[in-house]
Amino acid sequence: MTATPSAPLFDRLVIIGPGLIGSSILRRAMLDRGIARELVASDIDPKVCERVRELGIADRVVQDAKEAVRDADCVILCVPVGVIGTVAAQVAPAMKPGAILSEVGSTKVSVINAVLPALASRPDIAFVPAHPMAGTEYSGPDAGFPSLFENRWCLLLPLENTPPDAVARISAMWEAMGARLRTMTPEHHDRVCAIVSHLPHLLAFTICGTADDLADETRSEVLDFAASGFRDFTRIAASDPTMWRDIFLNNREALLEMLDRFMADAQAMADAIRKGDDTIIVDRIARGRAIRRTLIENHQA
Amino acid sequence: MTATPSAPLFDRLVIIGPGLIGSSILRRAMLDRGIARELVASDIDPKVCERVRELGIADRVVQDAKEAVRDADCVILCVPVGVIGTVAAQVAPAMKPGAILSEVGSTKVSVINAVLPALASRPDIAFVPAHPMAGTEYSGPDAGFPSLFENRWCLLLPLENTPPDAVARISAMWEAMGARLRTMTPEHHDRVCAIVSHLPHLLAFTICGTADDLADETRSEVLDFAASGFRDFTRIAASDPTMWRDIFLNNREALLEMLDRFMADAQAMADAIRKGDDTIIVDRIARGRAIRRTLIENHQA
Numbered sequence: 001m002t003a004t005p006s007a008p009l010f011d012r013l014v015i016i017g018p019g020l021i022g023s024s025i026l027r028r029a030m031l032d033r034g035i036a037r038e039l040v041a042s043d044i045d046p047k048v049c050e051r052v053r054e055l056g057i058a059d060r061v062v063q064d065a066k067e068a069v070r071d072a073d074c075v076i077l078c079v080p081v082g083v084i085g086t087v088a089a090q091v092a093p094a095m096k097p098g099a100i101l102s103e104v105g106s107t108k109v110s111v112i113n114a115v116l117p118a119l120a121s122r123p124d125i126a127f128v129p130a131h132p133m134a135g136t137e138y139s140g141p142d143a144g145f146p147s148l149f150e151n152r153w154c155l156l157l158p159l160e161n162t163p164p165d166a167v168a169r170i171s172a173m174w175e176a177m178g179a180r181l182r183t184m185t186p187e188h189h190d191r192v193c194a195i196v197s198h199l200p201h202l203l204a205f206t207i208c209g210t211a212d213d214l215a216d217e218t219r220s221e222v223l224d225f226a227a228s229g230f231r232d233f234t235r236i237a238a239s240d241p242t243m244w245r246d247i248f249l250n251n252r253e254a255l256l257e258m259l260d261r262f263m264a265d266a267q268a269m270a271d272a273i274r275k276g277d278d279t280i281i282v283d284r285i286a287r288g289r290a291i292r293r294t295l296i297e298n299h300q301a
Numbered sequence: 302m303t304a305t306p307s308a309p310l311f312d313r314l315v316i317i318g319p320g321l322i323g324s325s326i327l328r329r330a331m332l333d334r335g336i337a338r339e340l341v342a343s344d345i346d347p348k349v350c351e352r353v354r355e356l357g358i359a360d361r362v363v364q365d366a367k368e369a370v371r372d373a374d375c376v377i378l379c380v381p382v383g384v385i386g387t388v389a390a391q392v393a394p395a396m397k398p399g400a401i402l403s404e405v406g407s408t409k410v411s412v413i414n415a416v417l418p419a420l421a422s423r424p425d426i427a428f429v430p431a432h433p434m435a436g437t438e439y440s441g442p443d444a445g446f447p448s449l450f451e452n453r454w455c456l457l458l459p460l461e462n463t464p465p466d467a468v469a470r471i472s473a474m475w476e477a478m479g480a481r482l483r484t485m486t487p488e489h490h491d492r493v494c495a496i497v498s499h500l501p502h503l504l505a506f507t508i509c510g511t512a513d514d515l516a517d518e519t520r521s522e523v524l525d526f527a528a529s530g531f532r533d534f535t536r537i538a539a540s541d542p543t544m545w546r547d548i549f550l551n552n553r554e555a556l557l558e559m560l561d562r563f564m565a566d567a568q569a570m571a572d573a574i575r576k577g578d579d580t581i582i583v584d585r586i587a588r589g590r591a592i593r594r595t596l597i598e599n600h601q602a
Binding site for chain 1: 434438454456483485489492493494496497498500501503504505506507508509510511512513514515518519522523524525526527531532533534535536537538539540542543545546549550553556557559560561562563564566567568570571574575577579582583585586587588589590591592593594595596
């Protein structure tokens, strides 16, 4: 389905939670009116609503979510993964028949399990889970920008009973945002994201804590001498705490499995260093370089 | 001591190992002839010597280290930390009386222990260990650039018997390179660098290996979907294997101590996630943000 000036993809698109991701969708859709004729933003926090009004990135701002979704043909939940189920339960009864419900959470199995009960009595609503893999370490409505999704992946996780037309419309929206699409199962999604994104964030938060626990003198020097290694970790570690707490708790199983593998590998590296085993050490370092090279070839670095 | 056009800081400055760091020193000194009247480069690898000649970043290139250091008033060893002792033993007997020997290794206790025996019969040589905390993930003579040390820290680790005049001259050289100076003990240096730089590199190498060990299907998707978290880790992990193997082995004690602390903290985070303990998770994330804020205030981020 292609958007044309005479027929936008959606008549009324509602963004619940206009933070980094939500406000970036709004900003892009404000620039491309082929995405939606009317853009509505809603947030539980009146200060966020006020800020979205000031920024002028929505046609209407409606604090009450149930009221905001009325007559919308598409509602996208851009709230932390820990509350997606609750918000879905709030808005589903107020949505019009045949409307699309989507979300942009960073975890999928638990989010889908949390949303499905809310839709049990509304089989007419098409649920299209999605995950745009884009972001920065900043959060809130001021952090968004219209090109955030340009050339980034957006993963689609349609359920067995998701109507193909709804998937096509959500796909067309993300393509209009500049994203590249890939479809996979929720289980596979959670494992891939655990190693690619969730575990690196966990390690970055942890090393900042480890440094913070050092004796006062060393800690102040850690801050003074943060070379590129540590500095890169703190950039990752600057992300939003609520969002990441929810991600860790909601992707618990896959994340803990990847952390276990990582800890075993780190222990093997420690043993090799203790024993002075050159071969293992160089092999690990060489693998890092090989992966880096592949990323550069894939234009991901 | 200030360099003036009529009296350069050194008459003949020799760089052994013109890689990323060594060739950056040469490049900067070529632009600022107040640092040395004559710049000599030496490398065990004839291809590196040839490349330095092609780049034109030294006045003379002499492959044989013993010959290169003849009549030099300052020799800086820019070789991997694992061979600094060996190279010091090679060049010390050929150095002129009263000359300065310096090095730029990323670890200090083991490097100093390896160099001291080479100087036992040459008490007239002034040994000034130093560590310019600058670098990129690239290596070799082509990787250097003259502004590499601009506004970066250079740590000085003078020994008890290092003549103050030699420390002053090495300090003046690094200041001329744009670096900021700090003096500390070798032991303290090794602990600070273990947490700030060596442990982050070890973690980055390890997570690349962990990802590489995943089942084929997941691995290829890891490469496809490397979001910012994992991508930042692979940048760190792209560094030179020999250099990092040597750093890990030469800062074994401090590194393994920091790794132990980190592993205990990561385990605590895993337990908190398993138990759903919000408070601990949010506390760790908040610390990461706090450290990041301090780095930004310190202009290190």
